[in-house]
Each structure stands twice: as C-alpha cells, then as structure tokens.
Amino acid sequence: MASVTSSLAFGITASTTYETSPYALARKFSTLDHLTRGRVGWNVVTSFLDSAAKAYGFDEQIPHDERYARADEYMQLTYKLWEGTWTDGAVVKDPVSGVYSDPSQVRAIEHDGKYFRSTAASQLPASRQRTPLLFQAGASPAGKQFAAKHSEVMFLPGLEPEKTRAIVEDMRNQLTAQGRAPDSIKFIAGILVIVDETDEKAQAKYEEYIAQSDLDGVATLFGGWTNNDLSKFTDDEDFAFAAVGGIQSMISSWSRTVPNSNGLKWTKRRVLQELALGGAHPRAIGSASTVADILERWVDVAGVDGFNFSYAVSPGTFEDMIEYLFPELRRRGLIWEDYEVAGGSARENYFQDGEGPRLRADHPGRQHVWTGEKE
Known part of the structure; x- marks a missing residue:
C-alpha cells in the first residue's frame, strides 16, 4: 500500500x-x-x-x-x-x-x-x-x-462529547505539567457511522446489521474487556441495577443518547445489541446531513481533532461514507484532499505545522x- x-x-x-x-x-x-x-x-x-x-x-x-x-x-x-x-x-x-x-x-x-x-x-x-x-x-x-x-495522537473513550471534553481538558493540563504544549497531542474519537440517503434508510440499515450480529461473540468480547462473564446473568435482568463492572457508565450514556430508550429495561440482550456495532464508541446514524451535524458537534463540544471510524460491514460502511457523507463534509469545508507538504511524513500530515518530520x-x-x- x-x-x-x-x-x-x-x-x-x-x-x-x-x-x-x-x-x-x-x-x-x-x-x-x-x-x-x-x-x-x-x-x-x-x-x-x-x-x-x-x-x-x-x-x-x-x-x-x-x-x-x-x-x-x-x-x-x-x-x-x-x-x-x-x-x-x-x-x-x-x-x-x-x-x-x-x-x-x-x-x-x-x-x-x-x-x-x-x-x-x-x-x-x-x-x-x-x-x-x-x-x-x-x-x-x-x-x-x-x-x-x-x-x-491519543484515541479517546466516551459516548458523549461533553464527557469526552473533560478528558481532553484534563489531558491538556497534564501536557502542560509535563512541559509540553497543550496542543502537542491530536485527540481522536472513535465513532461508527451508518449513513444512507435518508435518516429512515440509515436506521433500517442499522437494525438489519443488529439482527445479523453474533451476540455470543459480543458477550465474549465484553468479557475480555471487563473480565465479566455475562452468561451467568438471565436474559431479562436489568443491567442498569446489576453489579456488572464496566457497564453502568455505558448504560447511563446510552439512556441519554440512544433514541427511544427512555423507560426500557437494559436487559442483557439489549446491552449486547448496543455493543454489537461500534462497541463502546458512539454511533452516528442518519442521512449525510444528520451525520455531518453529529460529527461537527463532537468537534465543537468535545474539542477533538478527528475521528477513528469503525465499520459495521466490509465492504459497505466505508463505501457508504464515501458515497453519501464525504460530499456533504466537503461542502462544509470539513475535509480536504491534499496536505501542506506533498508526500509528507505521518507526523507532518497530522500536525501540518511546518516543523518537519521529527519529534x-x-x-x-x-x-x-x-x-x-x-x-
């Protein structure tokens, strides 16, 4: 490559x-x-x-x-x-x-x-x-x-831009304490994009992907992350109240950000469905305009410099982004096709500060x- x-x-x-x-x-x-x-x-x-x-x-x-x-x-x-x-x-x-x-x-x-x-x-x-x-x-x-x-370059956790902003601000303070400039790290948020011509088509696509997900595999992955064996919990137990390390903060964020989630129990199946696509990262689902608004809000509110895009299906997810999302981002002036240094190094392309390829x-x-x- x-x-x-x-x-x-x-x-x-x-x-x-x-x-x-x-x-x-x-x-x-x-x-x-x-x-x-x-x-x-x-x-x-x-x-x-x-x-x-x-x-x-x-x-x-x-x-x-x-x-x-x-x-x-x-x-x-x-x-x-x-x-x-x-x-x-x-x-x-x-x-x-x-x-x-x-x-x-x-x-x-x-x-x-x-x-x-x-x-x-x-x-x-x-x-x-x-x-x-x-x-x-x-x-x-x-x-x-x-x-x-x-x-x-630092990959950031967080399901909500407001909470991620607190991490960014804390890291900038720690950079200063280390004697480094507060902008010497580029902060990258992980996110899954499901995009189509309309919000309705994108949501239908997301639900189709969820239906095809291997929830047993998701449970195994979650166990590796948190050292929790979810097989010992019943399918209808409300995880919002279960003593499962590493899940309460996710559920709290999902309750505020996942559409139509108010008043519904966070059962094991529902938790695994939320984790199945995008893992512990947020999702941007909708038309190009809707998704672009979400990404802009992350930049404006969280103060991130860019995104680590995950995929739901391959091929598929990235091809949809190229077809639907990228033209909208170009229209808004949010992405570009070239760099200040032609054939630049990784460091030059990330920072674009004219200071060359070295540390x-x-x-x-x-x-x-x-x-x-x-x-």
Missing part, C-alpha cells in the same frame, strides 16, 4: 509488554519508516488480557501500573536508538572512497535500567521521522500520564538527539 500511495500513514500496534526487545522493535520500525518514506506510526499498548500473558510465557499479567512503568523505560530506550546513534550527517554514500557512513558520526548507546539493558547502535541509518508517530489510547490514570509524556522540540524523546559532539 505504501508503494501506491503518497500521503496515507500506517499505524501499527505493538505491545511494550510482549515485544520484549526494544532494540528489535526499534529496528522493525526504522525499516518500516524507510520503506514508507516516513509514513509509519506506532500505536503503543501495554496489553491487558490474561490469555496474552500466558501465550507469551508469563504465569500471570504484570500489574497494571507496573506495565506502564515498564513501558516508560521501553520508550526511553527506543528514543536512544532512534534519535541518538546516527547524526544527520552520518550517511556519506561516497562511491569513490567506498565509504557509506562516517564512523565518527555513529555511536553505540548504553542503557542499564530496571527492566531493560542494551549496548548498541541502530543497525539502520536514521529514517525520515526517526521516531515513528506515536499513538496511544490509555484511559486509566497511569495510561493518561503515560500519554501526556509520550503520545502524539517536536518539547517531546521527551528529543533529549536523546545526538549531534556528533562528544559527551
């Missing part, structure tokens, strides 16, 4: 808990950044499933906050490798002398920390971005603190930049 596109960025998820060698991960992303001409991003996760821990040879999961402490050191080591082992002038490529790189401009870094140890130089010359564009989706206090320190000056990874001077 990179070979036939010029602006599309590729965000790749990798776990700091189970990608156990920061050196190997740094090498992979450097390779990808070279191959994509600077259009690669890393979605940093710490993982949360017991099954994943056992699959990777752990008897049990590393405790939650320790996973983030470990991830912080992991990031520091990758920054050292990406930013601190090759100078900008290290690559000579002199065919006469046969010299590819100036050895005085390449060095090994040493890292001896609580969780990781490494003495190495990057095997690859510095790529266009060096450090890939950094994505993250932490929702816990430790996750938000990690994001405020490291993230450049911004206030990012902690920049402290590891090496200019060739002896230390």
Whole structure:
C-alpha cells in the first residue's frame, strides 16, 4: 500500500509488554519508516488480557501500573536508538572512497535500567521521522500520564462529547505539567457511522446489521474487556441495577443518547445489541446531513481533532461514507484532499505545522538527539 500511495500513514500496534526487545522493535520500525518514506506510526499498548500473558510465557499479567512503568523505560530506550546513534550527517554514500557512513558520526548507546539493558547502535541509518508517530489510547490514570509524556495522537473513550471534553481538558493540563504544549497531542474519537440517503434508510440499515450480529461473540468480547462473564446473568435482568463492572457508565450514556430508550429495561440482550456495532464508541446514524451535524458537534463540544471510524460491514460502511457523507463534509469545508507538504511524513500530515518530520522540540524523546559532539 505504501508503494501506491503518497500521503496515507500506517499505524501499527505493538505491545511494550510482549515485544520484549526494544532494540528489535526499534529496528522493525526504522525499516518500516524507510520503506514508507516516513509514513509509519506506532500505536503503543501495554496489553491487558490474561490469555496474552500466558501465550507469551508469563504465569500471570504484570500489574497494571507496573506495565506502564515498564513501558516508560521501553520508550526511553527506543528514543536512544532512534534519535541518538546516527547524526544527520552520518550517511556519506561516497562511491569513490567506498565509504557509506562516517564512523565518527555513529555511536553505540548504553542503557542499564530496571527492566531493560542494551549496548548498541541502530543497525539502520536514521529514517525520515526517526521516531515513528506515536499513538496511544490509555484511559486509566497511569495510561493518561503515560500519554501526556509520550503520545502524539491519543484515541479517546466516551459516548458523549461533553464527557469526552473533560478528558481532553484534563489531558491538556497534564501536557502542560509535563512541559509540553497543550496542543502537542491530536485527540481522536472513535465513532461508527451508518449513513444512507435518508435518516429512515440509515436506521433500517442499522437494525438489519443488529439482527445479523453474533451476540455470543459480543458477550465474549465484553468479557475480555471487563473480565465479566455475562452468561451467568438471565436474559431479562436489568443491567442498569446489576453489579456488572464496566457497564453502568455505558448504560447511563446510552439512556441519554440512544433514541427511544427512555423507560426500557437494559436487559442483557439489549446491552449486547448496543455493543454489537461500534462497541463502546458512539454511533452516528442518519442521512449525510444528520451525520455531518453529529460529527461537527463532537468537534465543537468535545474539542477533538478527528475521528477513528469503525465499520459495521466490509465492504459497505466505508463505501457508504464515501458515497453519501464525504460530499456533504466537503461542502462544509470539513475535509480536504491534499496536505501542506506533498508526500509528507505521518507526523507532518497530522500536525501540518511546518516543523518537519521529527519529534517536536518539547517531546521527551528529543533529549536523546545526538549531534556528533562528544559527551
């Protein structure tokens, strides 16, 4: 895909808990950044499933906050490798002398920390971005603190724009506390769009998709998210009052935002139907005008910078958006077809601030930049 596109960025998820060698991960992303001409991003996760821990040879999961402490050191080591082992002038490529790189401009870094140890130089010359564009989706206090320190793009939870705005404001305050500019993270809300010619047709399409959903699979997915086995609950029990962790806040939001939900019991089947399409993210269902209004409200009220669109069916959901929604968004001047930097890197295309493909000056990874001077 990179070979036939010029602006599309590729965000790749990798776990700091189970990608156990920061050196190997740094090498992979450097390779990808070279191959994509600077259009690669890393979605940093710490993982949360017991099954994943056992699959990777752990008897049990590393405790939650320790996973983030470990991830912080992991990031520091990758920054050292990406930013601190090759100078900008290290690559000579002199065919006469046969010299590819100036050895005085390449060095090994040493890292001896609580969780990781490494003495190495990057095997690859510095790529266009060096450090890939950094994505993250932490929702816990430790996750938000990690994001405020490291993230450049943050995926946000929340079913209502008012509540999501509180998260955005809190994160901007945390960015300031970390010594970063309050606009140094782009905030992305997850959302499912079901769009058609009219509101009625879109709603009918949504109900058809719901009818085809595998609710047992949804229950299994929810169990993985929350560690709750829904099979022990009866089908008609009202979950608004059941002691099921991770569901009360969703039901509270659904009661305010889902059409025709007032006074109805939130039974297990109904909860699973709500989760079946879009998961724990909001939905925008309707005509192009209706959906565009919803998206605009999220931008205006929540203060988000963009959206992570999920799909109900494939092919189908995205094709409908292209046919019905995008012309309306273009008419409103809300999307564009080009970027300020032709063939720009992922970082340049996300920020469009004229500061180039490298980490911004206030990012902690920049402290590891090496200019060739002896230390």
